[in-house]
Amino acid sequence: MKKNSIFSYGKLIQKLFPLILLLLSFSAYAQSAPPATSGDYRSKTQTGTGPFLWTTAANWEVYNGSIWQTAVQYPGQGTTAASQATYDVYISPGTEINVNSSATYYFGDLYILANNPLTNVQPAVSSGANVGRINLSGPNGGVNFFLWGNDQDIFIFGGVLYFETNNTVVGLLRGNALVVNNYNGTNQILGSNGLQPLQNGCTGNKQVKFYNADGTIAQNYMVCNGNNSDYNFVALNNNGGSISAILTASPAQLCAGGSSTLLTNYTGSIPDGKIITYNIQLVSGPAGYSYTGLNGTFTDPGTAASIPDPSLGALTIPGTYIFSLTVSYLFDASYTMSSTEQVTITVRPAGSAACACYRDAARDNSAKYPTKLGISSFDRAGTDGSSSADSWPNLREGGHIAIESQTAGFVINRVANTNAIAIPVEGMMIFDLSDGKLKIYTRKDGDSLFAWHVFSTPACPSL
Incomplete structure (x- = not known):
């Protein structure tokens, strides 16, 4: 099972810890995304003023196995948890796609691409003919961009995932991954490519989270700036590493x-x-x-x-x-x-209902005998089993008397104190009025002498 993971290759080629099931070829994936297959989407070359909207089908092309054709739907349209797509989506270099309203999509992987190498640097947000970019910019602030496919990762290969407005969340399904490859590699405050916020707008309200399949938050994984998560944008964009306890x-x-x-x-x-x-x-x-x-x-x-x-x-x-x-x-x-x-x-507490023992007695016909005497408030003596051997109290094997009730208690001998018992014998039980405790006369493991011991830990011993 894959673990939640976010990787950066900005400073150096990393070793992946063996517990993370994300097996990448560094030499291949550090350069480009895998070739498109039939059904995959890519953002269309843009003319005029941009950026384009994600939800406009005409802004996308679909690969039919040999050529790219104008799409009739936008990526993720109509997908649900029960009806997931498997195609991948590519944000091409030189294109910008706006996600300006919250949405949840279920498809394959998302690749945000760029031409390598790049020369863009902060503080300006990376853009231009060599850079692919997704802008998370709700008109009223706050965009939830959820990719909750069963095997749906985000790969930023030199491109930009731009957190333009506050209260913006990128959400992945628990077990999937976000991989950041900063092609520029310069050690700017927030990196030249990868995860970027609005200039001077790096706050704890720009977040990457992992979610359970039922929509509950599994982990608040990363914020742009702050200490209420495992990582921040600086750590992943520039420092090229991560660690999770x-x-x-x-x-x-x-x-x-x-x-x-x-x-x-x-x-x-x-x-x-x-x-x-x-x-x-x-x-x-x-x-x-x-x-x-x-x-x-x-x-x-x-x-x-x-x-x-x-x-x-x-x-x-x-x-x-x-x-x-x-x-x-x-x-x-x-x-x-x-x-x-x-x-x-x-x-x-030892006396709570969750700690009491209600295990039925083990049945061993070769070593135990039916209990012949019983007192029950359930009016069921002799009626539980299909035969007399299986009826109550016979089925409570190994005892001399069986007592049961859900509304009345069993009161054992109440004595002033243990000194009132002149000749105690092993296994004797009393209620000691001097301290209000239930006690048994026995010998603990390792002891050589018998003594009175308080019942303090209810348990279900094996029979």
Whole structure:
């Protein structure tokens, strides 16, 4: 399964981390898009004043396998999640296409092309005969340009994806990719080609996001400028790398006294030999809980054990625990690539309904015997099974008495304290009035002596 990914080849040819399923030939894809096949679209050579509108069919041509012909529909028209197209779309050098209203399309890949090399530089937005460009510029501000095909990537090969107005979002389906190749390669503030905002208008309201198939946000991946996402335009356009922390917990929901383990990893487009720094921390937790963070370094790509998977041991305090993993590397003397991921662990009180045990007794006819005596408020004794051997309480095997009710409780002996029991025997249970706790007289694993122990962790032991 592919991971959300955004790559830049602006400064150097990158190594793709093996977990990212985006297998590109650098030498081929750094130069041009693949040749068109039947059904593919391209933006038509423009005459007069531009730019052209995406939603005007006459601005497009369709390849029939041998020649390009004027289109009768615009790319993505009529496509839905249930009716997806497979053709690719090319924004040709020297053409500009305006997306001035929000839309969601389902087709193949989108290529924004340019002739290589280019000489355009910031602060002016790249344009001209050598540059293909998409302008995201809603008349009232705010454009959602969603490409939600099952296998729909964006490739910017020297062209420009221009975020002209605020509240503008490019949305990809989770698992797809955005690849940026800055042909100019100069280290301008925002790059000469690739992702560009309006001059002096680089804000956190110009974003690239990944979405789940149901339309919910999977990840706020990148903003033009700001710290509310993993990356910004600078990182991808100029620094030629990325990194994403991966953090989960197993289990993420448990009962008090249970154990959990943090599972760590990372992914990204990272230059060979970079030193990766990791830091695992407790962000917040219940009062009384503390955690000693872990940190260290290793050389990318490392091994499966480069970042530890710490066991948290028994979490005895109910509440919400939030842990974080931060991974980073120094790209050059002035820029650090960094990503932080959090995971939430919920620990329920031992006495909550979710932590009680309602497992039916295991049936083993060779070693157990039917329970002959039962008290039930369900008025079903002898009626549950097709035969007497399967009827209630016989089917509750291995017991002397079965008691069941959903409206009445079972009250065991209430005593002043454990000292009131003169001769306790193994397995004896009482309710201790002195501290209000249910106790059992037994011997814990590793103990040599019997003692009274409090019932504190409901569980379902194997029979």
